[in-house]
Amino acid sequence: MIEIRVTDIPSRGLEISDRLSLSALNARMAEAPDNDVIFTEEPRFSIKITPEIAGAEVKGQISTAYQQPCGVCLEPLREELSQELQITLKAKSGRPGVDRATSATEWEDDIGIIYFNGEHIDLEEILQENLILAINPFSPREHNCPGIPAEHQESTEQKNPTLGDLIKNAQR
Numbered sequence: 001m002i003e004i005r006v007t008d009i010p011s012r013g014l015e016i017s018d019r020l021s022l023s024a025l026n027a028r029m030a031e032a033p034d035n036d037v038i039f040t041e042e043p044r045f046s047i048k049i050t051p052e053i054a055g056a057e058v059k060g061q062i063s064t065a066y067q068q069p070c071g072v073c074l075e076p077l078r079e080e081l082s083q084e085l086q087i088t089l090k091a092k093s094g095r096p097g098v099d100r101a102t103s104a105t106e107w108e109d110d111i112g113i114i115y116f117n118g119e120h121i122d123l124e125e126i127l128q129e130n131l132i133l134a135i136n137p138f139s140p141r142e143h144n145c146p147g148i149p150a151e152h153q154e155s156t157e158q159k160n161p162t163l164g165d166l167i168k169n170a171q172r
Helices: 022-030 123-134 163-170
Strands: 003-005 014-019 044-052 055-069 076-091 113-116 120-122
Touching (some): 022 123, 044 076, 055 123, 076 123, 113 120, 123 163
Antiparallel strands (some): 003 120, 044 055
């Protein structure tokens, strides 16, 4: 667990370079039924957390590698993953429904904004989610896959969107 206390972030910001637990990330992936993605390298991250009014901003990068079967021949393929991070951490203010009235849409999470209660935030969970959303939900294809005729090899090399891309596009 990589937990920070928002009120302890210095005004100049806080820089953290570390690794996430590979076993914890794979355990989280295993919670999904029929998951065929296995992370093969401990994710490395380097971030800077800057305090903002009622929250903080996280910027940096995270990288790892994972294995996923070819979508045609099922041969295991190793994929590199490097993700730029830009996340806003925003405190939920007051006690909704007790201290003030709320609207139904007030607590909906926006892409890139993570709402939190209290003063502590678990960054490991947030970083894991960023990696998981960056994985291509469509199985990749082996470059010289025996299940794809040679004349169709070139057309299969186009980039499929990630789950994060699909979510962003759905909100437009």
